[in-house]
Structure formats: C-alpha cells, structure tokens
Amino acid sequence: MTPEDLQAVTLTLKLASITTLVLLCIATPLAWWLAHSRSWYKGLVAAMVALPLVLPPTVLGFYLLLLMGPQGMVGEITRALGIGALPFTFSGLVVGSVLFSLPFAVQPIQNAFEAMGKRPLEVAATLRATPWDRFISVALPLARPGFLTATILAFAHTVGEFGVVLMLGGSIPGETQVLSVAIYSHVEAMEYGEAHWLAGGMVLFSFLVLLGLYRVGGNWAKGAR
C-alpha cells in the first residue's frame, strides 16, 4: 500500500467516525419526533429523510455542490460566517455524508422507539420520572439495539459512499480523497494491484460489519419478547 492509500484509509475512517457522531446527534431527536408526532407534516419529513435511499448519490452531490458553492444559499451563509465555501473540503464531505446516510441512522432508531410503545414511558411517568428522565432512563436503554444498528449502518454506509464524495469533494489527497475514490483513481490509472488491496479490504470490512449487524439483530429479536 502506498502512503497515499494509507492516507485515504485514515481519512475514510475519520470521515465515517465524525459523520456517525453527527448523525447520532441529529437522528435521535428526529427519530423521537417521527415516532411520537401526530402532526400532518410528519409524512413530509419522513419522506425527506428517506430521499437519499432512492436518489442517485450523484444527484444529491450535484445539488449540494450548487447549494454549498460560492453562489449557493448555504455557500453565502458559510462565507458570511467566515468558514468559506464547503465544496472540496473535509467539512463539506461531512455535511454531504450526514445527509446521504441520514435515513440509515434515523430509521433504526425510529423503529426502536416505535417498537417500545408508549407504555414504558407511561409507567415511568407514574413513577415520578420527568420527561427528560424518562427519555434517559427508559427510552434510550430500551432503544439500544436500534442505536447499535444505526451506528453500524451509518458508519459502514459512509465508508462505502462514492457518488456524493466525488461530486462534492473531488479527489484531493489528505483532504477529500477517501477509499472509494482512491480505488476509482487506481482503476483509472490501470493500477489493478493497488486497487485489489483496497477493494478486497473493503469487501472484508463490509462483510464483517454485516456479520456484526445480523448478530445484533438476532439478539434484538431475542431480547424483544
């Protein structure tokens, strides 16, 4: 493996870790709201969250590029805040990855919140727990399998993304050149040997992740009763 490849691996892991953390922070309240809201625009929000599931990543990347570019709405805001334009930066990749993997984080958590039903929270309320206390002491522990699934899926999905990254980040080594882009570059340059190393590693990684996921899923089913 070349030092550049190694850099791509570290960058990918860094991107996936940060994206996952950001996602958990955003997805938890969103999933809670989606699980409990009875408002008419719940369907609208749910559809928007799920959109990255069906959109080609290039479409998402394209619009993000326009939005976050110097002339885009988001771009103007970031420039006014002194952050500068986000495309072709690591921060831009994080934003893109978060949006792209949002449904993978929201849906398992939402399912877990829905599966536990209202009853445990009602019980906690009759036992003097405040709403926040109920969330921390009952909802979070009971939704743990959902969080585990969300974490694994969000991380793995970010590691595996290509289209959004390429559109939004290009291929700047150390800044935006992640694994999938590095593989693509190797193949374009006919460096099949190097591509094999990275691609094979990805296959192994993905397999292990899924293996872990199904074991969690199995325990979940057993624990649910």
Added chain:
Amino acid sequence: MTWLRVHLKMQQGSFELDAQFSAPPVGVTALFGPSGSGKSTLLRCIAGLEQGHGWLRVNGVPWQDETTFMPVHKRPLGYVFQEASLFPHLSVRANLEYGYKRIAAAQRKVQPEQVIDWLGLSHLVDRHDATSLSGGERQRVAIGRALLVSPELLLMDEPLSALDTQSKQEILPYLERLHRELQIPMLYVSHDMGEVARLADHLVLLKNGKVIASGDVRETLSRLDLPTAHFDDAGAVIEAKVAQQDEKYHLTRLDFAGGELWVSRVEQPFGTTMRARVLARDVSIATQVPHGSSINNILNARIEEIRDEGVDKVLVRLRVGEAQQLLARITRRSRDHLGLVDGMYVCAQVKSVALMS
C-alpha cells in the same frame, strides 16, 4: 367525605366519556362496568395519562381544572397497569426502586425491604432479568413498585385481568391485605363482579361513558334498578365477624347486624371481620320457618322490593336486621304461589355462602 371529586369529559372517536363521581379517603373504590364503558379511560384521565376536559380534585388539591393540568409525574399517585409492564432493561430490585429513588426522602413512607417482605418478593429481588418472572410474580413486583412511591392514591387498571386463574388466586390475597392494612385509598377498575364484591367498599358503576350509580358497595349491589343486580352472579355482600367455632361439626359462626351465618370452618381469631357473598340464586324464600330443612342458614327478613326479571323470574330485595340487604332470585310462580308482596316478613334460606377474606 368527598376526598376525591371528579368530573371529566373526553371524546374518543364516537365514544364520549362524561363521568362524575366522588370517593372517600379510605378503602377501595371500584370503577365497574362492561368493556367499552370507559372505566379504563376514566382512570387514565385521573392519572393524567390522557387529557380530558373538566376538573379533578384530590384531597383539596386541584389536579385538573380550567387552568391547571398537573403532569403525571407530579401527581402523588401509584398506578398498576393491566400488564405488569416491568422495565425489561432493569433488574427486579431496580424496577422496585425506580420510583422510590425519585421521591424525596422525607416523602418515603415505606422502605423497599418492607414491601419486598410484604409482597413475598425476597427470593426474586436479585433476579437481573425482570422478564424471567411468571405473570403473577411480575404483577406483584409492579404493585410493589407502585407502593414504593408512597402514593396518596393508588390506581389499579384491571390488575388481574391479564393473569390466568391460578395467578389471580395468588395475587388476590395480597390485594386484600393491601386493602386491610394500608391506609391508601384505591381506585380499582374491573369488569369482574367477583373481584369487586371481594375488594370494593365503594362502587362507581359506568355505562357508555357515564356514571349510572355510585355508593357503598353493599347498598349499590343490592339495588334492583341497576344492571348489576341482574347478572347471573348477582348477590349481596355481607360483612360479619367470627363469633363461634363449632368443633364437632367443623363450622364457624359469623355474626352481623341482623343475623348470623354458619359457614365451613375458618381458622381466624374471634372478632375478625370476614366478607361473605351470598348470590341471589342461592337464596330462597319461605313464608314460615321451615321444618326439616337441611339448610343451616335461615334469616328473618322483610321484603323491600320485588322486580320482574326476564319472563319467568323475579328478583326480591330483602332487608335483614337494620342495614343488611339480601337478594333472592325466585320464579314468578313462587311469588304468586306464596303471595309475596312488599313489606312482608319472610324467612330467607341461604343455600351457600362464599367467604372472600
């Protein structure tokens, strides 16, 4: 003695709850009615788990009125749900102590060890997985968990209906002890006449979301104008004290104002108050003291009211002594044959007495 006063309304689809009643500060008040009568909804409104309209005062404190709605976690209540609903991620002890830990030390009137001992949970308390308990054990833990918040009012939503007969028999004595020994007023939702006769002191009868009657359980269960008197297992509740033990025939005499009842031997000290239930179908009427009868319990009674029931039966409300009432279900033919009318003095023959505590 209106310690608890409720007038709550709620619309749920086509169902309308509009219930008004009051309850005394002692004993068990049963909310009784067929399924769909709104009794569980009413209980949930009282707990604050549903928000209806109207008002609710407990011990002088407004839990709900036009301007206030006290959130559930601020109401000093204990709630036992139909299913035990233990927290699956907590051990049995952590379940028991969940609410206990959340109230101020000064408010704790009972300690976990007392409740554990009292509900016979000592061998279960160290289980890590609360879901591994049997149905009856789970419900006992749920009752203990509710008691450990030292509630001013204990709400029970059909706590036995999800259990099999054996588990029910396992829990009932605990509920009776709760009733006898703890000074916590209880609202007890049930659709089981046997449970109500056994546990309740006060009865609130619901039908289609409305309260159709409310009062002392002995009075209310003997009212012929209410549907409860016409159930197949309708009957009167008698509270009587252990007065004599008959060693030879292995019987016990129970005394109540207006008479006495001989029942199968009960191993209770003299003076213990027992609750007995006499079903209307187990009472027959004679105009003279019968001779040569195998029936042990023959009470002097006065006919207070007679009401037709179905095509062939009549239900007779009898007064025994000052305060006690009995129901007798007899055929219309017997009524005419014996010429039974209101105000007549008769003998009530009690074929069987079910002791309940």
